[in-house]
Amino acid sequence: MAMIDVVLGVDIGGTNTKYGLVDRGGKSIAQTSIPTNAHEPAANLIDRLHDGFTAMLSPLKATHVLRGIGMGAPNANFFRGTVENPPNLSWKGVVPVADMMRSHYDVPVALTNDANAAALGEMLYGAAKGMKNFIVITLGTGLGSGIVAAGELVYGADGFAGEIGHTMVDPDGRECGCGQRGHLETYASATGLCRTVGELLAMRRDDSPLRSVPPKDLTSRIVADAANAGDPIACEAFEVTGEILGMKLADSVAHLSPEAIILFGGLAAAGPLIFEPTARSLEEHLLPIFKNKVRLLPSALREGDTAVLGAAALIWNELLKQQKP
């Protein structure tokens, strides 16, 4: 019987690290998750990953062969295979994560940030199949982005291209996690939406079920539920968020002329509440030559698998490139 080629996809998050085996067609063979233990050194996580993965692979050894390892992590540098001063992990300085994995496995290892991995996941298995120019925006705690131009992920000169979340909306605006002010992710993210709700509640006197939610407990899901039940504050918060996001995506279209922009992540799960105002604002701010051409699409990756699939797509993409003459 022919052996089945698989890769290991690993997604290192601030709380959990997910990993799994994925075949060439994007089928998940096995998947699990371990705590990242973000306060411990990286070597501890890599050792635990190695143990878990050995246990995962051993019953499959007779039928499956490991071809490569793809990894997604915050502040990951594709060129150097390093994670550099990650915001949600206490790892200090520049950590050679790819080399640490290579010390355990004699297969190609590739590492990039989670938004870039998501973009490759959409290109190989999701909403961007067959596309050569598109942008994936991840709307979670922050705003991440992965850009594909002419069929290639854009890494830029030093591997960090695509920080659309840290482009400017208002120089005197909200404080951003990066230390500057008024960046896009302070408005267009799950956190940004909740900040907008807080501002609207302070400015308005309208009754709203959101008034009884302590600010620290507010989530984009709660705001979406309130908006779907007709709460005007929640509805306006989505309008404001979509307006700002659409305006800045029009900037990105001017830079890149993509055929589609794919919205992904927790806030994108709010569906029409976020897609409609974003699409309207995007069209409004586009240069005439781009109007009615750029599609705004939801992710087509299976929820729950997306991070591991994206990391797997990263290494499949590298392996496919090596096969080309």
Ligand SMILES: [Zn+2]
């Ligand atoms: Zn910023």
